[in-house]
Amino acid sequence: MPVWNIIQAVNDALRIEMRRDPRVVILGEDVGKFGGVFRATTGLFDEFGGDRVFDTPLAEAGIIGSAIGMALYGLRPVPEIQFADFIYPAYDQIVNELAKFRYRSGGQYPVPVVIRTPYGGGIRGGHYHSQSPEAYFAHTPGLKVVIPSNPYDAKGLLLSSIRGEDPVIFMEPKRVYRAAKGEVPEGDYTVPLGKAKVVREGSQLTVLCYGAMVHTCVEAAQLAEKDGFDPEIIDLRTLLPLDTETVLESVRKTGRVVIAHEAPKTCGYGAELAAMIAEKALMSLEAPISRVAGFDTPFPYTLENEYMPSPDRVALAIKQTAQF
Amino acid sequence: MPVWNIIQAVNDALRIEMRRDPRVVILGEDVGKFGGVFRATTGLFDEFGGDRVFDTPLAEAGIIGSAIGMALYGLRPVPEIQFADFIYPAYDQIVNELAKFRYRSGGQYPVPVVIRTPYGGGIRGGHYHSQSPEAYFAHTPGLKVVIPSNPYDAKGLLLSSIRGEDPVIFMEPKRVYRAAKGEVPEGDYTVPLGKAKVVREGSQLTVLCYGAMVHTCVEAAQLAEKDGFDPEIIDLRTLLPLDTETVLESVRKTGRVVIAHEAPKTCGYGAELAAMIAEKALMSLEAPISRVAGFDTPFPYTLENEYMPSPDRVALAIKQTAQF
Amino acid sequence: MLAKGQPVPIAGTDDEPFSILADDGTIRPGTDAPEIPDEQALKLYRGMLQVRLVDDRMMKLQRQGRLGFYMLSMGEEATHFGGAYPLRMSDWCFPSYREPGVFFWRGYSIKDYVNQLHGNIEDPVKGRQMPVHHSANWLNMVSISSPVGTQIPQAVGLAMGAKISKKDDVSLVYFGEGATSTGQFHVAMNFAGVFKAPCILFCRNNGWAISTPGNKQTASKSIAIKALAYGMPGIRVDGNDLLAIIAVMQDAVARARAGEGPTLIEAVTYRRGGHSSSDDPSAYRDPSEPKEWEAKDPLERWRRHLESRKLWTQELHDKYSQEITEELMACVKAAGELGNPAPETLFDDVFAELPPHLEEQKAEMMSRPRPKPAHGGH
Amino acid sequence: MLAKGQPVPIAGTDDEPFSILADDGTIRPGTDAPEIPDEQALKLYRGMLQVRLVDDRMMKLQRQGRLGFYMLSMGEEATHFGGAYPLRMSDWCFPSYREPGVFFWRGYSIKDYVNQLHGNIEDPVKGRQMPVHHSANWLNMVSISSPVGTQIPQAVGLAMGAKISKKDDVSLVYFGEGATSTGQFHVAMNFAGVFKAPCILFCRNNGWAISTPGNKQTASKSIAIKALAYGMPGIRVDGNDLLAIIAVMQDAVARARAGEGPTLIEAVTYRRGGHSSSDDPSAYRDPSEPKEWEAKDPLERWRRHLESRKLWTQELHDKYSQEITEELMACVKAAGELGNPAPETLFDDVFAELPPHLEEQKAEMMSRPRPKPAHGGH
């Protein structure tokens, strides 16, 4: 099996699906000949031509709006938004249109559009190249939200997303685009949406995370382990629908929870996780639920390392929660 | 003291502030001569003229973008977005610009813009005239989020908002625009941002709510009371910054929490409230935290009464939580 | 003036709208009018009449409190049928909320129409949207949404999709002049130009966007001239002249189908009624204005045209009116008697399959004692 | 050709960009060139040279890993100074990320510039933004943001604000041709037209938006022609001709100040470097293209002009270069030695006052053992 990074895995998934399904088209800024600013669509223009892989004018509302139209005609558009920070001009098309089309038409008009977009900090990008807007989308009924943390999942989840019948916000952790490497089977396979994965079994406390934060949490666990702690780490993989079962099972076992994400704490996805647990497993809890998150400030530039949850910070939360 | 409804109170606040401060200007769709589709700006065009109260072309991004520019020049714009459901074309201007201007400029450029917008269901408006997008804004660092439930607060909070130095999303509960009546002092007074209000003292459990839902919760309390329950009801008034102290004090007293809002449950503002409580007052809790919220579907038309938390539904949650 | 079949000129700055039918219903000399077979000509008349009668009845129902909301298109009916007539059934239409005639022309029944307004159990969109937000996938009529302008990039995208799929289907998208101020209009026009999308962008310039008049909406000399900003033809047409609209639409459709790209059409008309049943136009406009436009009524102009062709008779008109009214009244009665969609249908169609969290919410709802009956339905 | 002081014509479809300076630096016959006093003419030269030298050095620092990111404006310097020169200090400018010359002209120091790039403790924006995102409120230079096009409606709004305040200040807003595809451009242009905002909308058409060439950005014949869609004058000007830009800017500013409304200026130029230090243009464009544009270099053209006016000498050039380089090197050295903003400053300026939840987060951060030193600063 080849060892790939996330970019390669995404690229491979797109290629496989475009070969398999002539309805799949890719559009976005600089995704054509250039292959995207992160090079995730490299080579696809050459293989599939400008009808199926094409650059658009600089207008995210146009990218998503036109993708919706293509989906209505029966295509399977996989638009790229260059950075998640630039998705907001398309926000109306996403939350008022894409998310509601099937519902508002009484089921007449499904619009299976998969929006790929790199998100997150750690690349010295300041607050316009580092945001983690997943909670905005998880709060919007009608959208699925998928965030892989590694190449294997990236490929399998992307294939599931494109083959599904629903709109998906597929957020790619750009900080580990190249750093997260792993074995990726060649050819076709899928990873189902809505299934979390226990990436480290542990007895003492449950760490919930997704995307690049999974790597931070694994490092944190290694630090904590040295001091004798034994956390379980769950990579959620899909935020919506959430794999409540896997989460609750772990929480019921450990009775303690740390949640980590990069997005600002207030009303972040961690709030939903904590609330869900406080609703369904309160009586299992032996310690306050701890959220390690970005601060409630815009994402900074120079101080990004202070801003983003670090392994140290997560490890501290693990220890404090375990010792509560 | 006159008995006014919320529309009258908002109108009065705008008039008072426009008289007091020549920097205040109002802009939006149909806010001029017509006085706004809900008539909240009635009479202001006549009193202050078309330079200070004016209709714009149909473009929310233009309304908020230009309001930011006016604020940079030293004005105090109070733009109206006709329905909160139509705020998304301005989302980029709000979350990437308005919210971050002060921060990103190192404090050089405050932009005190107060966006007024009617929100919420119950007017048979279907999913494009009923949304409650407050969580999107509460999750965005740099914005204050204010939601009055009654005329007195509407006036006092709006005056505080306009006089403050920060951008504010001021959401008005349109279902009770006319139905919520109350005594409103003439002339100037303010209600401070960031202070919740206990609207019903109770010993048994804490109900957290805001906006139109306050009325639903008060009705629910009356129902529950008949069966011998004694809930405390807190009207949050400001969602960001949240009055954590008042909330926690009550929770520590009662040990039980019901949260009610109209917005979809997942990642709604209730998630933040529950998470905050699970972090800071877990050990006081004697029952799971219950969220009574809109379902995770788009807002429906015919079935809106099934969708929106009703007094019955909140009362049931009160009883179940109290009896847990 | 525009001769049919010739390339559509880019609208100049001060163009009078292109017109074929004179006020008396005759064909203006020197214009090359499209030929509309008698049967079709009458069908168009019947269609416009149907919109008029339906609108009238629905506004009454609304005033009686039997409908939650309604939007009239009185005086703008020619834009519906002029747009719809030149299309094939495999073409697509993205309506805004003020073109019921397009639905009817393509085969949407009064029954479906009235049921949608009631949001009852037979509403094609299952009571999910406000009145006038129709959707008919069996007619390639796309679901209407309230946010102004959002349908425009979608229509362009659909046309791009047809082109990518090597089909010669075209899409037609309607919007008001107010919508031209939105960012959506711009990005859509720009995509259409760049991708030479087979799309017809049809602006019903009816002079008002709620209380905002056209001259506060844009400082450009016309809407059609905006086409220049996107490298596509733009044409101003008399929006109350059914024949002229058909002519410019036929040109635009032919060019789109031939791979020659999009066209912006500005149909100059007038919103004679209020914006919606919630609106009171006397608060912001001079009542003499709609009066003036009554004289330019598109239905009456078409009637005169049919008369000049010896097709129209009072008897025929009465027959149509009666047929339509009877059908309408039957549908209204039936619609009023139908119940609401079942509460549990709230959870359908959010996704293709019900995910666990919705399953749970549904179960929770169904386990509760039923709340008081909801409004709507009857 | 445009005569100064006369009303700016609306750009036709195939207009050659307006130009005053011939390639050899002389004034084209028949053009009415603005008079630039000698001292100012030299100051403009020095300014453009400074941008060139600063860019060059900063790219080197970036390549050495001493700066996180950089964006060049090589070849586009005339657009900075041509835009800045006709303004008063009470006027406002909303730059995009590619006009450092406007900052310099208005008095932004190399020190501030370099400190911003380092995000260090003396960065005027406190290390809050990526390199090249300057802000200088003491110069009415508005904070740069990365999202393309967002500054355009803000600039129009500021101009509306000046008008509402009965002041005759104007605003100037810069953007690339890529930005004209955004909804923001459209809503801004439309507001500017409707409100006759005293705003100059300045498009640096440099041919590329990252890897996307101008002809994939829009199908319109020019950017200037888009002005027609908004009822305002549009003008195409040679973006490498400092004098021509000053001329059209002076006209536009005069009309804006006189209450005659906005102007769209399209300055036709070329992005000779990569989009940014992260970009590799060889992946998508023919290297002969930038080569060709080297021959049209704006700095060189201005140099020839000064030479024709007997103002330029090699000695003067060397003196300027040396002065600039010395200042620059000193600033680079100093900037590299300065530390980062203190961690607790993370929480400043989110709001006017620190609310309780940020107070708490700050306390929590400060109570933790310090993490490894952050990047940036040095």
Ligand SMILES: Cc1ncc(C[n+]2csc(CCOP(=O)(O)OP(=O)(O)O)c2C)c(N)n1
């Ligand atoms: C994005 C958005 N903003 C505001 C509204 C409220 N609104 C509904 S219709 C309308 C006016 C539309 O005018 P126009 O486009 O001319 O269409 P017409 O009603 O005249 O057919 C407005 C402002 C909306 N639906 N969507």
Ligand SMILES: Cc1ncc(C[n+]2csc(CCOP(=O)(O)OP(=O)(O)O)c2C)c(N)n1
């Ligand atoms: C809304 C948004 N979408 C995408 C981007 C990514 N991006 C940054 S610059 C750029 C190209 C801009 O081109 P142009 O407007 O021509 O300006 P130039 O770089 O040529 O000066 C793109 C696509 C962005 N910053 N903002």
Ligand SMILES: [Mg+2]
């Ligand atoms: Mg209109």
Ligand SMILES: [Mg+2]
């Ligand atoms: Mg460019």
